[in-house]
Amino acid sequence: MANKRILIIANKNWEADALMNVLLQSKACPDNFPWPIALNHPLPPNHDWKNPTPRAVFRFQGSGRNSRRPVSEVRVEVWCIQDAMNPSMSSSSTKEKVRVLPKIIMRKGFRKHPTENPDFVMALGTGAYPGETSYNGCVFAGSNVFIHDPYHNQKPPDPSHWSSAMTGKLFAPSEVSVFSQQAKVFDHTLRAEVETRFIVPPVNPSRKLIMAAAANYTAVGVTNITNYDDYAWADDEALHKFNDMNVRRKEKVPIGSLETTHGIIRLQSGAPFMFVSGITDRIGCFNMEVGSRPYAQNFACAHNAGVVAAWLIPRIVKHLSVEGE
Known part of the structure; x- marks a missing residue:
């Protein structure tokens, strides 16, 4: 029987810390959520970043032998990109993130592990949301990505910047997606369970903390920003580029969040993908x-x-286990 591999990839270490706090707290998780079979959390500051390991690995039972495509087990790996980055580089460097992502996603460069494609990838992080109304504390989930590089026309190009022909385009979800069963996966029970566990952020919180999920929600990504002061103009520019793209589309797509990393995670793998963004x-x-x-x-x-x-x-484990039955 086959095994399946799910990756949960956080961007910054403080995002991974918050995620791990949830996954190790039984009252925050569903009943019978397993304890990890491998645990590398909290991670010490002097960890071996050249040979990164997942913060945690969880093992779930698969569909069993009675399925048409039986799955013996599903392993869920929780990773943090910053854990694998060179600490002498900016933790916001897009180029450095792209350098290390194959180590996480494909396990490239590991002698002990063969190259292995994931069966599902979730990008997790925080981001901003457009408009005057505050959605701070809410969570948006989707599967579209749109990447904007504010320096794509820079001459000569900055060698510290990442560049790609994939910027300025909308990437829709793969055919196999949890959103193909959205009514079952994102049902009222899920919304009730997660929303009652949300923490209200201290600054300008949303009037009501909600989870919003749809396949066409789009993570708008801004790359190559290492100085937070540059968000003031780069975020607005990315939003305008996204809106310009949307005007030309017959079917408009809504924005789910604006941040830096969901999109480049999406580009590294053809596996089914989704993002989860907490709005700050x-x-x-x-x-x-x-x-x-x-x-x-x-x-x-x-x-x-x-x-x-x-x-x-x-x-997601259940979705992958019964896929193809």
Whole structure:
């Protein structure tokens, strides 16, 4: 019988910390959520970043022998990109993130592990949301990505920047997606369970903390920003580029979040993909809504994204186990 491999990939270490706090707390997770079979959390500051390991590995039972395509077990690996990055580089460097992602996704460069394609990839993190109404503390889940590189026309190109012909395009979900069974996966029970566990962020929280999920929600990514002050203009530029693309489409797609990393994770694998974004601020209000209380605002919103991930994991496991029956 085959095994399946699910990856939950967080961007920054503080996002991974909040996620792990949820996954190791029984009251935050569904009943019978397993304890990890491998645990590397908390990670010490002097860890071996050249040979990264997942923060945790969870083992779930598969569909058994009675299925047409039996799955013996599903392993869920929780990774943090920053854990694998060179600490001498900016933790926001897109180029460095792209360098290390194959180690996480395909296990490239590991002698002890053969190259192995994942069966599902979830990108998890925090981001901003457009408009005057605050959705701070809410969580958006989707599967579209759109990447904007604000330096794509720079001459000569900066050698520290990542560049790709894939920017400026909308990437829709693969045919095999949890959103193909959206009514079953994202049902009222899921919403009730996760929303009652959300933590209210301290700065300008949403009037009601909700989880919103749809296949066409789009993670708009801004690459090559290492100075947080540049969010003031780069985020707005990315939003305009996304809207320009949307105007030309017959079927419009809504934005799910604006951040830096979901899109580049999506580009590294053809596996079924989704993103989970905890909203920390309104676009254009980063300094006011995150910068004033960064630890508390970021932790609460990353925690809420972690709660959604925790309750989605068993449903994704079931989806992969019965796929093809």
